[in-house]
Amino acid sequence: MSTRRSFIKISALGLGGVAAAGGLTRMAMGSSVMDTILKKVPGKEKPLHRTPTYCEVCFWQCAGWVYKDSEGNIRKIVGNDDDQHCNGRFCPRGTGGIGQYYDEDRLKTPLIRTTIDGKQTYREASWDEALDLIAGKMKDIATKHGPESMALFSHGSGGAHFGQLLKAFGSASIAAPSFAQCRGPREVGFLTTFGDIIYSPERIDIRDTRCLVLIGSHLGENMHNGQVQEMSDAIDRGATIITVDPRFSTAAGKSKYWLPIKPATDMALLLSWIHVLIENEWYDKEYVALHTIGFEQLKEHVKPFTPEWAFGITTIDPNVIVETAREMRNASPAVIVNPGRHVTWYGDDTQRLRAVAILTALLGSWGRRGGYYQPEKFHLPSFPVPAFPVPGRQPSQAYDGMYTLANEVVANGICDATIPTGLDQGKYKGWIVNGTNLLAALPNQAKTREAIEALDLLVVVDTMPIELTGYADVVLPECTYLERYDMIRNSNHRQPNLALRMPAVEPKYNSKPADWIAKELAEKLGLSAWFPWKDIEEMLDWQLKKAGTSLEEMKRIGVKNFPRETDDLYFTEGEAVAFNTSSGKIELYSSDMEAAGFSPLPVYTAHEEPPEGFYRLIYGRAPMHTFSRTANNPNLTDLMDENVLWVNPKVAKLWGLEPGQSVKLKNQDDVVSTFSIKVRVTERIRWDSVYMVHGFGHNNPKLTRAYGHGINDTELITRVHIDPAMGGTGMRGNFVTFIIDNNKAGKEAEA
Amino acid sequence: MREEIIVSGRMNHLIDPQLHIWNWQIPLYLFLGGLAAGILFFAALYSILHKEKEFPTAVKLAPFITPVLLALGLLALFIDLHHKLYFWRLYTTLRLQSPMSWGAWTLMIVTPLSLIWCALNIKILFPKWDWKYKWLYQLEAFFRKHQMPLAWMMLISSLILGVYTGILLSAFNARPLWNTSILGPLFLTSGLSTGAAAIVLMSKNAAERLTFARIDLMLIGIELFLIIHMFMGFLASTQVHIDAASLFLGGAYTVPFWLFVVTLGLAIPALLELLEIRKFHMPYFIAPVMVIIGGLIFRFIIVYAGQASRWLY
Amino acid sequence: MRYAMAVDTRKCVGCSDCVVACQTENNVPIGFCRDWVVEVTDGTYPNLEAEIRSERCNHCDNSPCVRCCPTGASHYAEGGVVLVTPEKCIGCGACIASCPYDARYPHPDGYVDKCTFCLENRVKKGLNPACVSVCPTKCMYFGDLDDPNSPVSKILKNRKYKTLIPEAGTNPQLYFLI
């Protein structure tokens, strides 16, 4: 982000010099990064050659084409027209994914931690040596503590390969930050209500909706491709958009209603909406009668939650609450109360998402056009392997008795269980971490570090030198998605579909694909039986042939869509449906929640408010970045190379903050940010909160473009509100204040 | 509050965050061009008026520096070009709508004229000068015979050159500060003024010095009038022009402009010249040096500030 | 024939995909761009309005950049598209100073570069410009204004629009739907 126009008012001569210097460094960088490919004169070139891939810059996994020239340089990446995730159009991160490949700061070769002259450092190693070392230590751990004390953290495609390895080894502790740090509460909230989850891509029918309600879900900044595309179509069709957000998000700017809610009070709004729908009999009576149970209890429960009551909590005008409820009713059933995706906010998130699910049911939009459709996935057989050994302990036993409703492994649960306590020496002794920057993804870094210190083995598989690589015993450089095969993408969507990722070019440096690493390691561990294929091509071809296609065909088409097996994209009107809940009905009143000891109906709990002089730290996405994984990408840092701190003008005035001024932040636990951040004075945010984009403030100096750029929100998230139902880490109950020491903050950031 | 940001982080070198495509080279080029134009103008004028005797410096001596000034100016322009190897493209076409183009052609005419003028007067500097070749003597004779038309040509082309230094900028509609038709006359006047000042500096003849001090005084008067006129025009115009003027009326360029250009470069030298005329004697070189430096700073400020002024949308 | 582009400010989310796509498609060096995205917010919390515009050269009908170019490097090409011929450009910067939209920049190789509407490499092959074809919100429309059935003609017929700084008299051919 840059402000060009306001610069004029300041000293023009001085700034000219600064800008000139900036331009020169950029020029120098430009030539070093993509030297070879930039010199071409456009238009006078030989045709480019294309190979299929699916994108790994985020987890939407759009399928597309990688174009390279006759010298083998990757030139561009473009969406595949047949793909339902992207409809031929990549998002900026996918288009800029080319930078993941060209980034000269990439990990280049395996590294092993050693001690030289009493100082810990890394030395370069061969793959053989590195994998031997890992295999040896894993065997040690298995002998001493059982194979179940190895855990895998993984986010992204490599998870399948290392997951196979870990299961073969004898551990089921395979966790991703995409559950308890992300969409977990949503899946549990909907599972307990409808007996099914939302999936990714989300099963919401924005394409045909008449009313889209976004609660803290910032589509347009959250750049999940298909959703953004369909939201744009919805705007064209004149659908009503209602955005609930303490910040004037991009989506808020496109909305008929923006409800600038006081953060942490969404539950009150939701309960009040339910109240209004029921009191005015605006709910879908037939649908509720046919499909749901617990309506009477719900009605009784929400009686007190009048719009006036909610106004006192949320600061939202009662008339607006009624009016927006009417908009939803009018559009029903083609209305989506968006369940969001990153929903681990305040610790009662499963309950909040239950409220969203209940609203959805009242509006009759689950299973209806313009609401939630019924996705379908292709039945792709797996290459036959022997049964996996039964692990000595299930991950849920590691965080014993807690998070009973979690339907996936809780990453923070494993992290906590790794830390030795008085009675327990720690349930995990070794971690393999693939494609997740745990120090940025898990809140409360101190705990993560404590767990890491207790490990006998930490293997980090990544493409970049991130925070976590500095703690690893062995660092393994994976090649980027543009240089490798991975498992066939097989996703839930309106139509079953498969997509292929294949290498467009050979791996750069001494990097290797995850499938190769996992297979090699399996061999060294004597687990080859679970990797019986010659290479991944053979395995993929076997699978694809079973699907009636082949590797050869998929290389040509990239994506294959299959007809649905059932024609139930939506429910048949008036017909009973068997839901996968305990009662077989949509449970407005959840017996599963009740059985697990939680309130069967969502309740409002007041959350702590910022102390005097502090502001709630809220965070989100920028459309041109994915978390920390793109923070060093040359193409994407070109668009945005640091995060900024959104501050309301009133707050800025109170503190004497100028636009562009650098400040550090201190949170309620006296944790001070390592780096400083520039202030953006903007009306687009409430005065009780400050906002920044997550994924910046890297502290690994090897990241030449990302190091010290902006603040890492995670380091300020030290107070975590755990969702007792599923272990989600509520991260928005942290408060920060400004440390204004211009000179010092600025210098340290530069140093 | 209106907030306008470029979310895609635009940072085009020399354009963002503010235009500064033209550095020291262009103002220097404009200054040298204006100075040379001023000197050549007076040389031609007093030659046409047959006043070589009264004003020997103006007509014969001062023009000797003009080829150097022009060459340095062209060098500055050349240094400014980003695609230097294609420099010759300037002279493969004449594009009348482009001041840059006809300016280049004007220089193509003025420079040889100034050289010829010097050649005709070379014996003043080097009394023993010998052209060595016969055809050179013939050429000299030819030009001497046609000195009057030559002077007329020089008079006109130096005026064009002087105006051009202003029009080059004023043709840019995109930069409100430049986009005023006053800039042509203003730069011409300033060029003539610096030319007169240079003559004062070089002249050893008290009467000639006095005449040119008078001329300079008058030119300064015109300049001040044009400047005031320019600001009044801006302030009576659109918001972007008001914004442009405010760069000098409270904005970033207020101090340099009013102190260095107006006070030290115009008002004080005018006062000194007035005193000189009124026979209060003081070192004669102070006023012209101030005028010349003021003229140089003036070009710099206008070029830089103009790049800071823009349309808002 | 008159090529033109329209950008729907109501759909554009400011993602800047158009910028990256242009860079990769047209070999625009890193650190430079031919298009950019402006976000304007008006009002006071909580009464706010926003407009997002993907901007680039307006391919003006009456373009000062062509007028002021001393060599003819800047010229009108097919369909009124304003182009620069690198081999004729001396890099004097006059066109850069003359563009009210700051749409041009000096390419590190010395010549001046700007949006070409992807005329040679895409449009003449029947493709949309790279930015138009990548835009996830499909908020950009391109085509021939003389053809009433082109996407840009159709959308301009049905929607309100504006151009940038019309008072500069350049007659821009980049339209913003409002």
Ligand SMILES: Nc1nc2c(c(=O)[nH]1)N[C@H]1C(S)=C(S)[C@@H](COP(=O)(O)OP(=O)(O)OC[C@H]3O[C@@H](n4cnc5c(=O)[nH]c(N)nc54)[C@H](O)[C@@H]3O)O[C@H]1N2
């Ligand atoms: N404070 C805070 N914490 C959060 C969030 C937040 O908004 N704020 N968001 C939460 C959410 S929603 C999620 S989903 C998680 C995401 O958490 P993560 O998935 O951990 O997110 P990234 O920061 O993108 O880390 C991904 C890592 O993968 C590496 N990587 C990229 N490509 C590859 C590859 O091809 N192979 C391998 N081996 N590695 C690769 C990157 O270099 C990077 O180190 O974070 C959660 N944590």
Ligand SMILES: Nc1nc2c(c(=O)[nH]1)N[C@H]1C(S)=C(S)[C@@H](COP(=O)(O)OP(=O)(O)OC[C@H]3O[C@@H](n4cnc5c(=O)[nH]c(N)nc54)[C@H](O)[C@@H]3O)O[C@H]1N2
């Ligand atoms: N460009 C880009 N897109 C992405 C990602 C990315 O990294 N980059 N990551 C993807 C992933 S894995 C995920 S999980 C999603 C996350 O995307 P979302 O689910 O949309 O994200 P959240 O972080 O929950 O929402 C952030 C918004 O919540 C608002 N907010 C903060 N506090 C509150 C509150 O108390 N109440 C309400 N109503 N709103 C609040 C913030 O102002 C901000 O606008 O994005 C996905 N899309």
Ligand code: SF4
């Ligand atoms: S949404 Fe963007 S980053 Fe994510 S997979 Fe698709 S193209 Fe890649």
Ligand code: SF4
């Ligand atoms: S790609 Fe489309 S939506 Fe994104 S900024 Fe450009 S015009 Fe706007």
Ligand code: SF4
């Ligand atoms: S926008 Fe600028 S560069 Fe483009 S045609 Fe108009 S004046 Fe020329």
Ligand code: SF4
């Ligand atoms: S920089 Fe090139 S294109 Fe621009 S005016 Fe000069 S010669 Fe013409």
Ligand code: SF4
């Ligand atoms: S039309 Fe082509 S050159 Fe112009 S901005 Fe779009 S992609 Fe770039």
Ligand SMILES: [Mo]
């Ligand atoms: Mo996520």
